[in-house]
Amino acid sequence: MTHTQIDTLTSWLDEARSAVFFGGAGVSTASGIPDFRSAAGLYASQGRGGRSPEYMLSHECLMNEPAEFFTFHRQNLVHPDAQPNRAHTGLAELERQARMTAVVTQNIDGLHQKAGSQVVHELHGSVQRYYCLGRGHHQFTLEQIPDSPVVPICPDCGAMIRPDVVLYGEMLDDDVVDAAVTAVRQADVLLVGGTSLNVYPAAGLLHYYRGDRLALVNLTETPMDYQADLVIHSPIDEVIGQVCDRLFV
Template sequence: MLSSSPSALSTFLERSTRLFVITGAGCSTESGIPAYRDASGEWARKQPVTWQAFSVDPFMRKRYWARSMVGWRAFGRAQPNAAHVALAKLEQQGRLAGLVTQNVDGLHQSAGHQAVVDLHGRLDTVVCLDCQVRVLRSHHQRRLEDINPDWIDLAAARAPDGDAELESDEFDRFHVPPCRHCGGTLKPDVVFFGESVPGERVKTAMNWLDGADAMLIVGSSLMVYSGFRYARHAAERGIPIAALNLGKTRAEKIVGVTGHQVALHHLRPPRNGRLERLERTLNLLLQPNLNENAHCLPQPDGVEQGDITADHPRLFKRSNPRKTGRWRQMDPRGKLDIGELCIALQLLK
């Protein structure tokens, strides 16, 4: 049975004690990292460079590294947002079986999360295709800038995964340094489109899922099979699934075919902007009867005071405005997990 009611989703989260979480680009958009797909699951931008193109075409490698050098400055400064913090606190409470992310930004770990499988790798390291030595991307960035000084001041719009919307007739003039150890070809330590996810990551994630009592999808359409396989496996084992995502997910096909009980909710595009989306999100998980049994939580990153308190006075008040920057959320259950995750869901856009 498919349910999209707020009460069903709230009950789903309350009942789970060993939650398997998989996150996608929607979890990091509020940190300033764009997503590849739109609300319908279609490509919102040009498809990224494939593994085949990067591995065999020197021009494509030059183009990739030129765009990445420009895009890295913003990507490397990205900070965890309220979604990452909320999920890390769920882990600290012992309520997670494990978290798998399709993102390559490392923001879950920056938020304090411990048990994370970076399914598609991490962009903050670079690997040599010949000797397999890994170096920090920050070191590689300095080398790129040292030998390409004319490219440093170029400006371009941000693109997903540290890329930049940079086009040039002079990519051939861009210099890509070789591996310092063997002179080989360097590659970002991520799984390109068309490249296989390492088997040990898949195995670890499957083991976590087998030990879970529920699965939560956060900010992912699961259009890529490397992520979709976990929803399919959960459905085959009768593990209930909840999806918190703007627009459709590939998991809907599982529901229609298997008939497993899945609590699936969409956050649809609002008509009146960010505050309407926030209000819809807050109403999604919080029980209607709020009272003064409050707890404190950090103000969500990137959200100004007026965004929340002025428009939602029943939900928030300052705990001590002269001494702290913390907020109280009036939740009779007195838990951090549901309330903070509720705040974080404003990020799924």
């Protein structure tokens, strides 16, 4: 990243009144959570018998092999000791300063809320929330899910408890998508960070942006770089950290 790039983004966010952040797995790598596509990421892991991560985290696996599903889920998606990094805390501060109106995230770790962000649209749900498959859909937090038995059972109705995340083979929540689209459409600055923009339909949200201050921050090129008004190939936590250091001195 260059000083000119940081100066530009700082100026945009300083003037913003309805900025929106759209982020992916790269936002949480500095918190010790591997992204899906790195050598150490989820796609490099496999379930027993060489089964793919896509299957292990699918609706089919949850229904047909729940013990296998929850073992893989706990080992690969739940990171209870992870803490927000400079990207999370900086975005929360931008919201407190009335410059940012929403965070739209593909992540399921809950670190944006832990950092203090109030308006977070979680496209793929959260491992911090669970609900049972019984008629009552009883709600639980991650802390309420015991390590044993492997497949958690609702104490109220005896039904299986599942994570409130979007699994392979499931649709995104329409209300969450609608809220994210509205936020992006109304944004005066759209900051995109830590995402390859290869996962649809989430990546398609960028097409709803109407403004001329689209900033893409990612370690590598994305398919949308050519449409951006500013492109920075650097870690998102470092970029947001430098911007916030200038804004909030």
